[in-house]
Amino acid sequence: xxxxxxxxxxxxxxxxxxxxxxxxxxxxxxxxxxxxxxxxxxxxxxxxxxxxxxxxxxxxxxxxxxxxxxxxxxxxxxxxxxxxxxxxxxxxxxxxxxxxxxxxxxxxxxxxxxxxxxxxxxxxxxxxxxxxxxxxxxxxxxxxxxxxxxxxxxxxxxxxxxxxxxxxxxxxxxxxxxxxxxxxxxxxxxxxxxxxxxxxxxxxxxxxxxxxxxxxxxxxxxxxxxxxxxxxxxxxxxxxxxxxxxxxxxxxxxxxxxxxxxxxxxxxxxxxxxxxxxxxxxxxxxxxxxxxxxxxxxxxxxxxxxxxxxxxxxxxxxxxxxxxxxxxxxxxxxxxxxxxxxxxxxxxxxxxxxxxxxxxxxxxxxxxxxxxxxxxxxxxxxxxxxxxxxxxxxxxxxxxxxxxxxxxxxxxxxxxxxxxxxxxxxxxxxxxxxxxxxxxxxxxxxxxxxxxxxxxxxxxxxxxxxxxxxxxxxxxxxxxxxxxxxxxxxxxxxxxxxxxxxxxxxxxxxxxxxxxxxxxxxxxxxxxxxxxxxxxxxxxxxxxxxxxxxxxxxxxxxxxxxxxxxxxxxxxxxxxxxxxxxxxxxxxxxxxxxxxxxxxxxxxxxxxxxxxxxxxxxxxxxxxxxxxxxxxxxxxxxxxxxxxxxxxxxxxxxxxxxx
Amino acid sequence: xxxxxxxxxxxxxxxxxxxxxxxxxxxxxxxxxxxxxxxxxxxxxxxxxxxxxxxxxxxxxxxxxxxxxxxxxxxxxxxxxxxxxxxxxxxxxxxxxxxxxxxxxxxxxxxxxxxxxxxxxxxxxxxxxxxxxxxxxxxxxxxxxxxxxxxxxxxxxxxxxxxxxxxxxxxxxxxxxxxxxxxxxxxxxxxxxxxxxxxxxxxxxxxxxxxxxxxxxxxxxxxxxxxxxxxxxxxxxxxxxxxxxxxxxxxxxxx
Ligand SMILES: Nc1ncnc2c1ncn2[C@@H]1O[C@H](COP(=O)(O)OP(=O)(O)O)[C@@H](O)[C@H]1O
Ligand SMILES: [Mg+2]
Numbered sequence: 001x002x003x004x005x006x007x008x009x010x011x012x013x014x015x016x017x018x019x020x021x022x023x024x025x026x027x028x029x030x031x032x033x034x035x036x037x038x039x040x041x042x043x044x045x046x047x048x049x050x051x052x053x054x055x056x057x058x059x060x061x062x063x064x065x066x067x068x069x070x071x072x073x074x075x076x077x078x079x080x081x082x083x084x085x086x087x088x089x090x091x092x093x094x095x096x097x098x099x100x101x102x103x104x105x106x107x108x109x110x111x112x113x114x115x116x117x118x119x120x121x122x123x124x125x126x127x128x129x130x131x132x133x134x135x136x137x138x139x140x141x142x143x144x145x146x147x148x149x150x151x152x153x154x155x156x157x158x159x160x161x162x163x164x165x166x167x168x169x170x171x172x173x174x175x176x177x178x179x180x181x182x183x184x185x186x187x188x189x190x191x192x193x194x195x196x197x198x199x200x201x202x203x204x205x206x207x208x209x210x211x212x213x214x215x216x217x218x219x220x221x222x223x224x225x226x227x228x229x230x231x232x233x234x235x236x237x238x239x240x241x242x243x244x245x246x247x248x249x250x251x252x253x254x255x256x257x258x259x260x261x262x263x264x265x266x267x268x269x270x271x272x273x274x275x276x277x278x279x280x281x282x283x284x285x286x287x288x289x290x291x292x293x294x295x296x297x298x299x300x301x302x303x304x305x306x307x308x309x310x311x312x313x314x315x316x317x318x319x320x321x322x323x324x325x326x327x328x329x330x331x332x333x334x335x336x337x338x339x340x341x342x343x344x345x346x347x348x349x350x351x352x353x354x355x356x357x358x359x360x361x362x363x364x365x366x367x368x369x370x371x372x373x374x375x376x377x378x379x380x381x382x383x384x385x386x387x388x389x390x391x392x393x394x395x396x397x398x399x400x401x402x403x404x405x406x407x408x409x410x411x412x413x414x415x416x417x418x419x420x421x422x423x424x425x426x427x428x429x430x431x432x433x434x435x436x437x438x439x440x441x442x443x444x445x446x447x448x449x450x451x452x453x454x455x456x457x458x459x460x461x462x463x464x465x466x467x468x469x470x471x472x473x474x475x476x477x478x479x480x481x482x483x484x485x486x487x488x489x490x491x492x493x494x495x496x497x498x499x500x501x502x503x504x505x506x507x508x509x510x511x512x513x514x515x516x517x518x519x520x521x522x523x524x525x526x527x528x529x530x531x532x533x534x535x536x537x538x539x540x541x542x543x544x545x546x547x548x549x550x551x552x553x554x555x556x557x558x559x560x561x562x563x564x565x566x567x568x569x570x571x572x573x574x575x576x577x578x579x580x581x582x583x584x585x586x587x588x589x590x591x592x593x594x595x596x597x598x599x600x601x602x603x604x605x606x607x608x609x610x611x612x613x614x615x616x617x618x619x620x621x622x623x624x625x626x627x628x629x630x631x632x633x634x635x636x637x638x639x640x641x642x643x644x645x646x647x648x649x650x651x652x653x654x655x656x657x658x659x
Numbered sequence: 660x661x662x663x664x665x666x667x668x669x670x671x672x673x674x675x676x677x678x679x680x681x682x683x684x685x686x687x688x689x690x691x692x693x694x695x696x697x698x699x700x701x702x703x704x705x706x707x708x709x710x711x712x713x714x715x716x717x718x719x720x721x722x723x724x725x726x727x728x729x730x731x732x733x734x735x736x737x738x739x740x741x742x743x744x745x746x747x748x749x750x751x752x753x754x755x756x757x758x759x760x761x762x763x764x765x766x767x768x769x770x771x772x773x774x775x776x777x778x779x780x781x782x783x784x785x786x787x788x789x790x791x792x793x794x795x796x797x798x799x800x801x802x803x804x805x806x807x808x809x810x811x812x813x814x815x816x817x818x819x820x821x822x823x824x825x826x827x828x829x830x831x832x833x834x835x836x837x838x839x840x841x842x843x844x845x846x847x848x849x850x851x852x853x854x855x856x857x858x859x860x861x862x863x864x865x866x867x868x869x870x871x872x873x874x875x876x877x878x879x880x881x882x883x884x885x886x887x888x889x890x891x892x893x894x895x896x897x898x899x900x901x902x903x904x905x906x907x908x909x910x911x912x913x914x
């Protein structure tokens with residue numbers, strides 16, 4: 001036979017079943033487009049020259065690209081399997097009508113080629129249409145220009161096309177094996193559809209055990225960093241467990257219910273239970289997939305949203321009262337000049353003389369050690385950061401009056417260890433070691449100018465001495481030596497936001513001045529998480545789309561396969577109303593089970609999620625819980641709407657159709 | 660006692676284009692006595708299935724009236740019809756129409772569970788039915804584990820479990836091999852002897868010969884009826900075949 005004939009036949013087949021091929025091709029096109037955008041950003045962005053978040057962006061993009069490739073493969077595999085189910089009857093018919101195996105393999109290959117080519121063309125069109133939009137949104141999230149204009153990169157397109165084609169090739173091989181190993185009659189028959197599913201004890205037990213252990217691990221996580229491997233393990237367990245639960249535990253449960261005669265032989269239960277049992281076999285995998293996709297969707301989406309909304313909150317928490325903290329300008333005149341230059345005026349200001357900024361110290365047995373402590377650090381010591389300031393600065397900043405005796409210091413302690421004494425380990429000039437003890441009083445006012453775990457407040461007249469104490473060496477005891485302590489100015493300005501940003505940029509550019517300000521920090525954090533957000537949104541779209549596809553194909557099968565059964569029931573004497581109620585009962589379980597299980601997964605993942613959220617400083621006040629809860633509710637709502645819509649569709653179909 | 664009566668029943672199918680009309684039934688009138696076994700014969704396309712579907716309320720008539728137990732089912736509402744079908748009519752299909760997801764026993768019990776009958780009593784009746792139909796050993800099996808003949812017997816049990824006034828059968832032996840089909844027809848005879856009214860549609864003279872009366876349907880009209888009377892099956896069969904050949908030769912002339 002002529003090869004052109006195969007292509008014509010394949011094309012007409014595809015056209016005849018366009019309602020199952022179109023979403024499939026669309027999904028492949030979308031995957032192509034996303035992959036292109038990510039790869040384009042990764043190869044064309046000059047990330048090392050970026051002002052903010054340079055390294056993280058590239059790492060995230062690479063990581064996201066790899067995950068996307070894996071995801072694309074899984075999606076194509078799953079959906080082509082669904083399509084396989086729907087077309088094998090037709091292909092079986094071709095065999096019966098006189099196609100040889102070779103003919104059918106050729107036809108199948110032609111179909112795959114047509115689909116792939118169309119998907120690639122679609123993908124390129126997507127890239128042209130949405131590419132600019134996506135990159136613009138990525139730049140918006142990253143708050144900076146990532147690349148100079150987007151052009152068509154033929155080499156990249158070629159690479160991605162090759163990747164997609166190789167995925168297609170794998171699928172083609174799988175389909176070919178299927179065609180070779182199945183005889184035409186089994187293809188023609190709906191495979192094993194009539195047989196009763198067996199409850200597999202092992203799968204059932206695995207399902208419960210996997211889920212239980214996975215949940216247990218997730219609930220026991222204390223630290224994201226340390227327990228990363230454990231978390232990954234738990235995720236894998238939950239994924240496998242979900243499949244087992246639907247394939248084993250669900251069937252087992254239904255069988256148990258069936259064994260209860262009183263319950264089973266009831267008008268409303270008999271058909272529902274037995275049908276659910278049968279439908280679960282073909283749906284178990286897709287239900288489990290929906291559950292997992294939904295879980296990932298809820299977690300990714302709420303993570304993204306919490307990042308987006310939470311970054312600002314957490315930055316605000318860092319600058320509760322003053323938006324600028326400037327160090328290095330000791331001259332008031334100089335400051336006034338700069339402020340004037342940017343059309344701003346000082347609203348309020350606090351000056352705090354600082355002995356030393358953040359440095360590491362040792363806390364051991366409720367005692368604080370400073371000085372030459374590096375060589376004494378043991379395994380169980382905690383080493384928080386400490387800033388030392390003068391008492392007068394503290395009083396200015398907090399509006400309090402405190403008296404310190406000569407051997408006393410004040411300590412603002414944000415660690416969980418109580419501290420009662422301070423030891424200063426000094427190395428004398430002759431290399432002997434002496435230790436001084438000071439009494440520690442706790443500060444009962446918290447002020448956020450210095451974000452270190454410990455803030456040490458020392459009497460003003462000892463400030464210079466403490467410069468030595470902190471380093472454990474006598475350097476400054478020369479009477480002729482005098483030091484001016486550097487001044488931390490916490491200040492707010494009156495003036496437009498743009499002017500304040502300009503001021504911040506100006507001060508940041510000055511080498512002699514260190515400045516921390518609200519605007520720069522917010523900008524930096526946002527841009528650091530910008531790429532994260534962007535990827536999150538791409539993945540969320542992909543998750544939503546694949547869930548939609550699974551539901552779509554399922555609806556397709558539903559409407560076709562149950563026609564026969566409904567017509568039998570109708571002829572036995574069920575009214576059309578009862579029929580649509582019956583289908584509603586079945587669908588309710590099939591549709592709502594995945595989101596409910598997904599919500600359970602999310603709740604169990606909450607502790608880890610919470611820890612992750614608190615890494616960014618917004619795990620407080622139940623904010624992260626609220627976000628995830630809202631995500632769950634939205635998902636549940638959407639599924640209920642879907643259920644009702646499907647119900648309406650089926651009802652309409654039942655009501656209008658003749659026998 | 661007349662259990663079923665058709666009065667001048669018409670059925671017109673209108674195609675989707677609203678232009679083509681098919682006159683599937685063209686003024687059919689007939690009666691069925693209680694306990695009678697009647698066969699309706701006709702070629703494919705003559706309107707047999709249409710007639711049965713109307714009797715079973717699967718479809719609405721275009722004209723005419725159908726009385727079952729002196730109740731005009733044409734005038735009934737949709738819900739009423741379903742209820743009536745469930746309680747008073749048993750239907751056997753050519754393709755068996757068993758639910759794959761239910762065991763044979765559950766398939767048989769389904770109609771009484773739907774109409775919320777007392778299950779204990781029905782189980783006793785089920786035993787009796789199964790004995791008549793020789794399916795006692797098959798109850799726990801699922802449809803895919805049964806042969807065609809066995810499936811059809813299960814389907815008959817399902818049709819009879821609610822003790823219907825009349826059993827309608829649309830080519831019940833159409834999909835069976837000749838041995839199973841003979842067995843099945845014997846069973847129908849046995850059921851008739853127990854007092855069951857049966858209306859069977861078929862295109863096979865052999866199947867029709869098991870009935871007490873055969874009505875010939877052609878182009879939506881009943882053109883002739885013959886009674887077996889005192890004849891044994893073989894003579895009745897010959898008469899039916901003769902009727903058909905006369906019919907055919909007449910067609911030949913007209914053509
Ligand atoms: N749903 C329908 N719509 C239109 N025409 C129909 C429909 N069902 C049957 N017919 C037509 O009615 C006629 C009788 O059909 P049917 O009763 O099925 O014949 P039989 O069962 O005797 O073979 C046929 O010409 C058929 O084409
Ligand atoms: Mg027919």
